[in-house]
Amino acid sequence: MHRKIVVAAVALAMLIAPLSAFAHFLGNDSVDGREIRWEDYTAYDDARGHANSTWDALGRVNIAPDSATTIADLEWRDASRSDVSWDGMWSARTGADLIQLNSYYLRNYTTFKRRAVAAHEQGHALGLAHSYSNQLMNSCSTCSGYNTPQSHDRSDYYSLWP
Amino acid sequence: MNIATKHLSSAALALALVLGGTTLAQRYAAQPRTIHVDVSHVSDFSDTRKLAGFADNVFIGRVLEKTGTHSPDGVLPETLFKVDVIRSLKGSLSGTVAVNQQGGFSAEENAMILIEEDKLLETGKVYMFATRTGGDGAWQTLVPEFGDLHMGNGVQQVDVVQKFEKAVKEQVKYQP
Structure with a gap:
């Protein structure tokens, strides 16, 4: 009897340990009822569109524009700051959360890089934290060489949104 | 009853x-709760050569006092500190300067807002700063997480100085 309990406990620990050791979650997100309804105030529509479609394609969280019958969960806006070290930022707020794209940097980026920044920030809005250097959720989104979710990004997404 | x-x-x-x-x-x-804001940095600042190449100024400074909270872009609180420049490694700062740290207390949210895990500077402590000039020269904005390294004491302090002297010497200029 005791042996069965010990075996079950070890099995449970082995199931939980990899998640806590390797998963990268913020503990916060912009998802409301498996959905992110967004409002668009950014000039970088291509980047925003790419970010929405590349994560929406994974299927677990519906990412769609806000409408007259829904409440916005997320706003896309632009900033222009030369003194800060970020090209994109996601912040949780009372009311709609906010993604800011820093045009001081984005205006000199290629389309590929702009999409990388926007997709990275959308990853934060989905609750994902920074992870590895060869993933979209690397702390420097334009350093990874990717602008779509990679294997670990997807693994984190599916763990968080089973 | x-x-x-x-x-x-x-x-x-x-x-x-x-x-x-x-x-x-x-x-x-x-x-008040704590809200962590998540950013995408423009470079890999864990590499101090890239940090030094991105920064306008790299210097050792002691925080004298917190002077206020403002919101230059009208979104997030940012906190200003009066800092005594002890030694400049890059740039020409001297005397006291205004160091701007993104994050701070938001009355609207009743929350301390931090960029990533970057805790607010503490009065009296000495830091290695890596900053960019902002507000048309009115302040020096530090790089969150990487540009406000608490100096510690003794051997640790010497190590940090040597590391950043080398980083400034071998700095990798930021290219968008």
């Missing part, structure tokens, strides 16, 4: 519950 006593007891209990609940609610509401 007669009916009057029973009613009185019920009223007292209800009042106690309301007052107790209110006090608890007030106490809970008064506790």
Whole structure:
């Protein structure tokens, strides 16, 4: 009897340990009822569109524009700051959360890089934290060489949104 | 217990519950929460050569006082500190400067807002700063997480200085 309990406990620990050791979650997100309804105030529509479609394609969280019958969960806006070290930022707020794209940097980026920044920030809005250097959720989104979710990004997404 | 006593007891209990609940609610509401803001950095600042190449100024400074909170872009609070420049490794800062740290207390959110895990500077402590000039020269904005390294004491301090002297010498200029 005791042996069965010990075996079950070890099995449970082995199931939980990899998640806590390797998963990268913020503990916060912009998802409301498996959905992110967004409002668009950014000039970088291509980047925003790419970010929405590349994560929406994974299927677990519906990412769609806000409408007259829904409440916005997320706003896309632009900033222009030369003194800060970020090209994109996601912040949780009372009311709609906010993604800011820093045009001081984005205006000199290629389309590929702009999409990388926007997709990275959308990853934060989905609750994902920074992870590895060869993933979209690397702390420097334009350093990874990717602008779509990679294997670990997807693994984190599916763990968080089973 | 007669009916009057029973009613009185019920009223007292209800009042106690309301007052107790209110006090608890007030106490809970008064506790500011912490909100972590998540950013995408423009470069890999864990490489100090890239950090030094991105920064306008790299210097050792002591925080004298917190001078205020502002919001240059109208979104997030940012906190200003008066800092005494002890030694400049890159740039030409001297005397006292205004160091701007993104993050700070937001009354609107009743929350301490931090960029990633970048805690607010502490008065009296010495840091290695990596900053960019902002506000048309009015302040130096530090790079969150990487540009406000607490210096510690003794050997640790010497190590940090040597590391950043080398980084400035071998700096990798930022290219978008």
